[in-house]
Amino acid sequence: MVSLERMERILEILKRRKIISTIELEALMYCSTSTLRRDLIELEKEGKILRGHGEVRLLTANNMEYIYSARVREEEKGKQHIAEIASTFLTNNQSIFIDSSSTAAMIVPYLEKLKNLCIITNGIETARKLNEFDNITLFLSGGHINYGTNSSLGDFASEFINNFHADLALISCRGLDKYGAYEANHKQARIKQQMIKNSEKSLLLADHSKFNTSHYFKLAHYNDIDCIITDTPPIKTFQMEVEQICEILW
Numbered sequence: 001m002v003s004l005e006r007m008e009r010i011l012e013i014l015k016r017r018k019i020i021s022t023i024e025l026e027a028l029m030y031c032s033t034s035t036l037r038r039d040l041i042e043l044e045k046e047g048k049i050l051r052g053h054g055e056v057r058l059l060t061a062n063n064m065e066y067i068y069s070a071r072v073r074e075e076e077k078g079k080q081h082i083a084e085i086a087s088t089f090l091t092n093n094q095s096i097f098i099d100s101s102s103t104a105a106m107i108v109p110y111l112e113k114l115k116n117l118c119i120i121t122n123g124i125e126t127a128r129k130l131n132e133f134d135n136i137t138l139f140l141s142g143g144h145i146n147y148g149t150n151s152s153l154g155d156f157a158s159e160f161i162n163n164f165h166a167d168l169a170l171i172s173c174r175g176l177d178k179y180g181a182y183e184a185n186h187k188q189a190r191i192k193q194q195m196i197k198n199s200e201k202s203l204l205l206a207d208h209s210k211f212n213t214s215h216y217f218k219l220a221h222y223n224d225i226d227c228i229i230t231d232t233p234p235i236k237t238f239q240m241e242v243e244q245i246c247e248i249l250w
Contacts, residue, residue: 014058078207078231097195100151101172122152153187161194169199175213182215208232
């Protein structure tokens with residue numbers, strides 16, 4: 001059995017069991033410990049499983065955060081479309097919060113030709129790209145960096161963000177429904193809440209796959225958001241209810 005087939009088999013087992021010991025999984029897979037370890041490492045890099053002490057757990061959309069390298073490949077064309085619309089809000093001499101999401105990172109190419117920008121972010125990859133632009137004064141928050149998330153999080157990061165006031169906040173979310181926007185990680189939610197609170201205008205960037213999906217942590221009510229930018233028209237009932245509170249663009 002080749003590696004791809006083994007990994008597909010591992011995921012099939014985890015979809016039924018959700019969590020399993022590595023010893024039992026090794027017996028079910030009829031493979032060596034080293035072979036199983038290599039496959040599990042690859043699946044964890046892709047954000048599909050979480051390895052623990054002697055066990056493997058299936059990651060679910062409701063309560064776990066996918067690693068950045070996996071998120072950046074999701075709905076890429078939709079994210080590019082969202083970034084193009086969001087770019088119409090950009091002007092010279094702005095201060096801008098950009099969260100660590102792969103969606104918000106799509107705005108980076110639109111910043112290169114503007115003048116005298118101040119960017120504050122908790123996104124490591126976003127900061128790395130922006131560091132190549134000489135028209136930007138860049139601030140990267142400190143904090144704890146969880147494996148693979150591309151995010152600086154925690155109290156240090158939140159307190160750092162609270163030192164700034166920005167013209168614009170560009171943030172994404174893990175899901176949204178008619179009641180508001182959600183995050184799968186409370187630490188991510190707290191950083192984004194600080195960005196919303198400390199900005200004049202907040203743009204919520206969310207592709208169509210995020211709609212009608214709730215998660216454990218409430219990120220924001222729509223009266224905290226100035227505009228939702230997405231890639232396809234939301235369902236009519238969502239438009240009718242939410243457009244009374246904030247603008248929706250697609």
